[in-house]
Amino acid sequence: MPHDLHYDELRSQIKGLIDYVRQNNAIEPSVFEKYNVKRGLRNKNGTGVLVGMTRISDVNGYTIEDGKKIPIKGQLRYRGIPIDDLVNGFINEERYGYEEVAYLLLFGLLPTEKSLLHFNQLLSQRRNFPATFKEDVILKTPSRNVMNKLQSIILALYTYDDNPDDVSLDKLLAQAIDLIAKVPLMLAYAYQAKRHYFDNKSLILHQPLIEGGTAENILHLIRPDSHFTRQEAEILDLLLCVQADHGGGNNSAFATHVVSSSGTDTYSAICAAIGSLKGPRHGGANQRVHHMMEDIKGHVKDWKNEKELRAYIEKIIAGEAYDRSGLVYGMGHAVYTMTDPRAELLKEKARALAEKTNHVAEYELITDLARLTQDILRERKGDDYHICANVDLYTGIIYDMLGIDEDLFTPLFAAARMVGWCAHRMEQVMDSKIMRPAYVYVPNNNLTYLPIADRTGITQA
Ligand code: COA
Numbered sequence: 054m055p056h057d058l059h060y061d062e063l064r065s066q067i068k069g070l071i072d073y074v075r076q077n078n079a080i081e082p083s084v085f086e087k088y089n090v091k092r093g094l095r096n097k098n099g100t101g102v103l104v105g106m107t108r109i110s111d112v113n114g115y116t117i118e119d120g121k122k123i124p125i126k127g128q129l130r131y132r133g134i135p136i137d138d139l140v141n142g143f144i145n146e147e148r149y150g151y152e153e154v155a156y157l158l159l160f161g162l163l164p165t166e167k168s169l170l171h172f173n174q175l176l177s178q179r180r181n182f183p184a185t186f187k188e189d190v191i192l193k194t195p196s197r198n199v200m201n202k203l204q205s206i207i208l209a210l211y212t213y214d215d216n217p218d219d220v221s222l223d224k225l226l227a228q229a230i231d232l233i234a235k236v237p238l239m240l241a242y243a244y245q246a247k248r249h250y251f252d253n254k255s256l257i258l259h260q261p262l263i264e265g266g267t268a269e270n271i272l273h274l275i276r277p278d279s280h281f282t283r284q285e286a287e288i289l290d291l292l293l294c295v296q297a298d299h300g301g302g303n304n305s306a307f308a309t310h311v312v313s314s315s316g317t318d319t320y321s322a323i324c325a326a327i328g329s330l331k332g333p334r335h336g337g338a339n340q341r342v343h344h345m346m347e348d349i350k351g352h353v354k355d356w357k358n359e360k361e362l363r364a365y366i367e368k369i370i371a372g373e374a375y376d377r378s379g380l381v382y383g384m385g386h387a388v389y390t391m392t393d394p395r396a397e398l399l400k401e402k403a404r405a406l407a408e409k410t411n412h413v414a415e416y417e418l419i420t421d422l423a424r425l426t427q428d429i430l431r432e433r434k435g436d437d438y439h440i441c442a443n444v445d446l447y448t449g450i451i452y453d454m455l456g457i458d459e460d461l462f463t464p465l466f467a468a469a470r471m472v473g474w475c476a477h478r479m480e481q482v483m484d485s486k487i488m489r490p491a492y493v494y495v496p497n498n499n500l501t502y503l504p505i506a507d508r509t510g511i512t513q514a
Pocket of ligand 1: 099326333335336338370380381382383384386387430440444445
């Protein structure tokens, strides 16, 4: 696809302006402290500033005793139910869980057999696009990034909605069901278009499975031969379930709350959430984990040699290797301290799958990476420091073992989280108060107006 905005030329033309941007805008962390502003909406002890309430789900990783953060085993509850209980429940009863989880998150109760069947029928009947939508919206303007295309597809749906700005609850719920139903098609067709137009592969567009659920449809739509096993669909279903929601404070749910509080339309709010999830510190971390593992394999001759591996991880943490951010992707969490319950659930599955698919060496590399990162950071920051493997450490290797392309890692997270965003949007719209926090104004040079002829071009003090 010959797309190019020719940024190189513009970037070379604006070189001289960059210094102004830097010197007149950057604010040192110490200035935040001086004005007692909670940088990143965090309290001094790393806990999040309280900015809202939610009834949808709860994320817990510590208790507070005498103002001190005490690490605990991570807990995730959907409408009060621990994620482990939910997952073990549907696995033991031998059914897929994602639609049940969606029902629980949207409506606040577990579905009966009859109501689950009805909900599945609603989803199935909405799993399609308006006539020519696929051609006009997806194929004519493919993107090399599926998350970006998801955003543009969702924004385009606004045009096909006869009253898109209606924020009555029944309309929001109808839009939620429609988006949850359609997101497997969106990501699959956006992916197929990317492969065709940017990677020179054949264009393969399957029709959705009428009888299938979300996980089955995704596998059916993304695979050229449509073939998948029950076991593969169950694993993907589990991944969708554990990523369906994560409280109100995670970056993309919070973005949904902020944007929805202005009274804007569903498509705009969900688009903002997808933009947030795409970031490498949030959902985009799963792709970074994948790249980082490739980088490690490329640079560490013998990954089983703990000394060699540790030396390279130290380099990553020092900002001297991989993307030089100093971060080991797939490690750390804003709330969880000792464990991330999603990672714990996936770890077991990943091990079993690795044994089946001959990926034990890769699996062990990941667990060694987690352990060594913990050791290194604890040695540096002291015994009070806790860091755990997060969900993204395991999603990538599981997708890999399912033969799912890296282009789809973060979009699959978005597909799972669609339900959470929609539930948070409805919750926010019911509380019709616009979010409007405050910023401290800290100019570094108090300018006065000067007529153009008197200006030197140098920052005037
Ligand atoms: N690798 C190296 N150092 C890390 C780290 C990581 N993955 N995660 C946290 N740290 C360090 C931080 O740099 C910080 O050090 P400092 O005090 O010297 O600045 C310290 O540990 C405390 O970090 P914390 O405040 O607990 O992290 P956070 O809440 O600001 O950030 C994440 C949480 C998730 C954004 C962060 O851990 C991260 O970027 N992880 C990698 C990306 C990732 O996997 N994201 C998916 C999350 S589900």
